[in-house]
Amino acid sequence: MKYGIIGYSGRMGQAIEELFSEAGHQLVYQKDEAGEKELEKPEVIIDFSLKEAFAETVKVIEQKQVALVIGTTGLDQDDFAELKRLAEEVPVIQSFNFSIGINILSELINKVNQYVDQDWDIEISETHHRFKKDKPSGTAIMLGDLIDRDELEMHSKRLGSEFGEHEVDFASTGEVLTLKHRAYSREAFTRGVLISAEAALDLDAGFYTFKDILN
Amino acid sequence: MKYGIIGYSGRMGQAIEELFSEAGHQLVYQKDEAGEKELEKPEVIIDFSLKEAFAETVKVIEQKQVALVIGTTGLDQDDFAELKRLAEEVPVIQSFNFSIGINILSELINKVNQYVDQDWDIEISETHHRFKKDKPSGTAIMLGDLIDRDELEMHSKRLGSEFGEHEVDFASTGEVLTLKHRAYSREAFTRGVLISAEAALDLDAGFYTFKDILN
Amino acid sequence: MKYGIIGYSGRMGQAIEELFSEAGHQLVYQKDEAGEKELEKPEVIIDFSLKEAFAETVKVIEQKQVALVIGTTGLDQDDFAELKRLAEEVPVIQSFNFSIGINILSELINKVNQYVDQDWDIEISETHHRFKKDKPSGTAIMLGDLIDRDELEMHSKRLGSEFGEHEVDFASTGEVLTLKHRAYSREAFTRGVLISAEAALDLDAGFYTFKDILN
Amino acid sequence: MKYGIIGYSGRMGQAIEELFSEAGHQLVYQKDEAGEKELEKPEVIIDFSLKEAFAETVKVIEQKQVALVIGTTGLDQDDFAELKRLAEEVPVIQSFNFSIGINILSELINKVNQYVDQDWDIEISETHHRFKKDKPSGTAIMLGDLIDRDELEMHSKRLGSEFGEHEVDFASTGEVLTLKHRAYSREAFTRGVLISAEAALDLDAGFYTFKDILN
Incomplete structure (x- = not known):
């Protein structure tokens, strides 16, 4: 799987890269406050950044038209409305907790x-x-x-x-x-993110929770 | 509700009377080692006595033809066979743990x-x-x-x-x-007995566990 | 010991009477919303009532000039000033927790x-x-x-x-x-109240905490 | 502070370097099975290696005449006698648990x-x-x-x-x-090592436990 991370330099970003890399996946896109770096078009993008960066995330997904797995905290009703609009075009998997x-x-x-x-x-x-x-x-x-x-x-x-x-x-x-x-460690969450990202490749456009993925 | 207690002077018997009385129910029948006292015919009888008194309990229920809620410990296979026979005539609710x-x-x-x-x-x-x-x-x-x-x-x-x-x-x-x-106190168990006794009034004859009543 | 309880009909009042009675002490004064009842002059008064009744408690102690053990919650700075004024005349033992x-x-x-x-x-x-x-x-x-x-x-x-x-x-x-x-039960507190009331008989006028009594 | 680590490549060695580095200290000496590396003379040496390497540690401290913080497990009476001899020349801080x-x-x-x-x-x-x-x-x-x-x-x-x-x-x-x-992590122990190493700089020669340092 070729994947990207928004919030790459954050703690969750780093932990996601570690587990995804162990699982044999390839990081081809990364974005954070320091800037953006793209090697290839990703098949799925993981966002564990900040609410403040949410508008940027929406733009990236709209432009690339790839699946989104998002665990950013603090999203409000307007943000969810945006996510549901995005979900008409691509698979969006959202949860406040991927454990x-x-x-x-x-x-x-x-x-x-x-x-x-x-x-x-x-x-x-x-x-x-x-x-x-x-x-x-x-x-x-x-x-x-x-x-x-x-x-x-x-x-x-x-x-x-x-x-x-x-x-x-x-x-x-x-x-x-x-x-x-x-949770003992970030592993409680990154494993659920991995399951979600792998599942996203086979999903139709739509809004999904982590619970939908697990059941 | 008019109810009776077999094992009235035991700790559970006393705790049952306290809670049932708070709930507005009326004790009309009581029985223990000291003897039997009947003011009126009860609609349901609660038995938290001893295995040794079980044969007596069966006689009382057969004679009065009222519902039985029984939490007596140490009942064996023969006792359960008796309870199931009684359950052809009246509702019988049995559990070793009414919490x-x-x-x-x-x-x-x-x-x-x-x-x-x-x-x-x-x-x-x-x-x-x-x-x-x-x-x-x-x-x-x-x-x-x-x-x-x-x-x-x-x-x-x-x-x-x-x-x-x-x-x-x-x-x-x-x-x-x-x-x-x-459990904070014996009330953890007496509340389940109360629910069972109240439910018994609307039940057909049959053998029920406390789990059946809760569901 | 001859003692009195303010807040007699409350839960702590009842529990205090139970333990003090087991310990052989004699309730000679009681006061609560229902009124006041005095058989004899008490040697010490226990107050586990409400902040609203505090002014009344102060009057009673001033009038009788006996030791006070007080566990009433919600007392404010003004109430403490009053207690310290009382403590110039009689022993006052105050704590928010007698365990x-x-x-x-x-x-x-x-x-x-x-x-x-x-x-x-x-x-x-x-x-x-x-x-x-x-x-x-x-x-x-x-x-x-x-x-x-x-x-x-x-x-x-x-x-x-x-x-x-x-x-x-x-x-x-x-x-x-x-x-x-x-605390498993009121016994965690009433035992400390008993220790305090018994100690109060031998104390000079002054303001004491339960910690002072224990050490 | 300029410090050294004996047992550098072990889990504790690595965790110590991470925390000391965050605290602005400078690793100038390291030693483990792979060999020895010295950039400058350290002011204090931390030993979290194995009992088998203890004789080597003693030699290093004697030669450099610097403070020692040691958490190596399994030390016996003879080893403690050696430590106390060293403690006549330099500060030695020893504990089996630096949390x-x-x-x-x-x-x-x-x-x-x-x-x-x-x-x-x-x-x-x-x-x-x-x-x-x-x-x-x-x-x-x-x-x-x-x-x-x-x-x-x-x-x-x-x-x-x-x-x-x-x-x-x-x-x-x-x-x-x-x-x-x-304990959340190994940091529960490395923080105590850091406190000890920083304290060692101001200590006279002598044998100290971690409890001595804390008090």
Whole structure:
């Protein structure tokens, strides 16, 4: 597979290149604040850059007409509208969290929803390294969206080098059930990006989540 | 609801009366070693007594022809045969564990089983108060039976007044998923008994587990 | 010991009476929303009522000139000024948390302070039952005051019947150290109240914390 | 600071160079199985090599008369005698565990020991990656040695890529206190080495442990 990375010099960009390279794929396009470098036309582009660079990403995909796998955090409603417009032309796979475990966690939350009524208390917590600025994390918001509550408190800790921990608590007056996920390293995410990029080659234009890819 | 309790003076019997009374139900029948007291005919009878009293319970239900919710421990195959015979005449709801959370946890483990292969590490831990002698707990063993592993390590802590905590960890080299349940008090179990007793009023004769009631 | 309770019908009031009665002490004065009842003059008064009733408590102590053990939450600077004025006349023992474990936790935080500099991240979390309205808990605030930070984030969960859990995390980019305390029941607190009330009989007028009593 | 590394090509050697380089220090001397390379005379030498290379290390320090920070495992009594002889000429800082957090944790356990009597329950748990064979970990054993109990249960989990987590629980019938440490990465140890190397420049000749440096 010939692929490109937007946000190449970022931490996720570097980790993606490492895993993709181990898997035998070929980096032919890269872009970051320092500039753009293209050896050949990529078959798929991975974007793990910043919301600020999103408009640029859209332009690149429109111009090249290649599949996009995007994990950039902080995208808002307008950005999603843009992604869905792009998805009319090319396959777009978007997720705030490409880990298999977070995907399982989502399924478990859906399962718990069948049992707990409005009388249960629910809290969501997440912990990430000190350099993560957005609070709560995109993943915490995604998990919260699975739960049918008007108000849902979220707790964001910023500690050391934590790669990413998410926890959901469900409590009645008799008991508490806790579902917790922790990523040991970027490998929890890059493996899901690899699965997505490989899948993208066989997909028709359209908007997909990582969950669609896994199921 | 008019209800009765067999094993009225036991800890579970007392805790059941407390919760049922809060919920506005009316205790009209009670039975234990000290004797029997009937104010009115109950619509449902709860039995949390001892295996030794089981034959008596069967007689009472046969005579009154009312629904039975039974959580008595140590029932054997013959006892279950009796319960199934009774279930031809009245609704019978039986479980060794009426905690909603533990039953949800079992469902979640079954769900996780669909995603994790033999390459994931799995560990089960439980913590109970210092007076609990058996290790691991019966619930830990039951949870372990849901997991398809030849060897499965179990860790038993005995600490202070812990009412009962169970945890299952699933880990790949990239991430770890933890499912944890903690009972705050006996109410973890009495709430499930209440749900069962309320459900029993609308059920046809038949044998049901607590899981059937929850689903 | 002849003692009184302000906030008698509250949960802490009831738990205090239970433990004090087991210890052979005699309740001779009680006060709550329903009114006041005095059999004899108490030697010490325990107040676990509400901030709203604080002015009344001050009047009662002034009038009776007896020792006060007070665990009411939400007291502000003005209330403390009042307590210190009272302490010129009688012994006043105040704490937001009468548990021995929380006292040890405070000592541990002081110890950690000797090692971690401003480059460590620190977070404080607490979990209490759904009926606890104040956020963060008085104990969390007290723990935070031990830490030399201008800004210190606090996370408050409200879950089921949790009696009280407090956690402090210290993280560098290499590691994270977590100190956590959980009360199993009101016994964690009432035992400290008992120790304090018994100690109060031998104290001179003055303002004391529970830490002073323990050390 | 101009520094040298013995055991340069090992995992710790590499991790030390990375952190020291970030901190602006200059590697001027390196030594391992492949040979020796000296650009300038170092002010301090770090040794994280093997017991087999220890005699060589002693020679190097004697010859250069510079401070030594040594974390090599498996040193025996004779080796310590050698280190103490060296310490008459230069500063020598030795430890089997340069994690700041684990050293703080040890201090905290000593503090808790002052408060909890034999009626408290104590449990030690540790979790490490699936490839760690020894159970319990050396660190868990060291922590257990700080606690005055004839029997002390230890629980060892082996999960995914966990770098190293240690937990000690202390419980009375009223409450439970938990002290937990988790290393995010090798940086948990290299930071302690950095602190030691920087401190060594200002030390007189003598034998020091990492705990001496921290205090």
